Amino acid sequence: MIWPVPSKRSFSLTKPLLFAGLCLFLGGCRPEPPKLTSDPKQNFYLQHVGPVLKENCYRCHAGMNRKGGFRMDSRSTLLAGGKDGIAVVPGDPEKSRILHVVRRENAWGKPMPPDGPLTEGEIAAIEQWIREGAVMPEAERR
Ligand code: HEC
Numbered sequence: 001m002i003w004p005v006p007s008k009r010s011f012s013l014t015k016p017l018l019f020a021g022l023c024l025f026l027g028g029c030r031p032e033p034p035k036l037t038s039d040p041k042q043n044f045y046l047q048h049v050g051p052v053l054k055e056n057c058y059r060c061h062a063g064m065n066r067k068g069g070f071r072m073d074s075r076s077t078l079l080a081g082g083k084d085g086i087a088v089v090p091g092d093p094e095k096s097r098i099l100h101v102v103r104r105e106n107a108w109g110k111p112m113p114p115d116g117p118l119t120e121g122e123i124a125a126i127e128q129w130i131r132e133g134a135v136m137p138e139a140e141r142r
Contacts, residue, residue, distance in 0.1 A: 041135035048125040090134040
């Protein structure tokens with residue numbers, strides 16, 4: 001039996017080119033670093049909170065998706081919360097439903113995200129962000 005031997009050339013070029021093409025197609029292999037501002041509190045959201053919410057929550061709570069009547073892609077909807085009322089009280093993490101549901105405290109609602117917990121670091125970032133006033137851009141870029 002004779003095995004077809006692929007030419008070296010096709011191996012050395014085709015794969016990297018395909019891979020590069022796929023990366024371009026997917027809009028880049030790495031997420032774009034957030035564009036920072038002159039406000040450290042705004043930057044804390046852009047670097048440590050926004051990416052966590054986008055990655056773990058937006059598919060159910062942004063744009064057309066409003067599970068529980070709750071949208072998180074603008075500051076006003078994020079503060080307003082959903083069918084169970086206010087989600088974020090700036091300056092007061094312990095009154096903020098969003099923090100309790102990510103801590104998976106059932107008394108405050110269904111645990112979020114439903115399919116598994118955020119890391120402790122991510123939860124701590126959300127807590128600090130609320131304590132410092134929940135500063136974020138009014139309309140979030142998706
Ligand atoms: C797979 C979909 C899904 C994901 C992902 C998800 N949620 Fe939810 N969320 C829901 C559903 C469904 C409800 C309504 C639950 C209920 O019936 O009370 C809800 C409700 C909520 C509420 C309460 C709204 C209200 O007033 O009733 C908060 C706060 C919340 N989610 C925060 C989050 C946060 C923060 C994340 C990310 C860390 C997240 N969710 C990720 C599906 C999701």
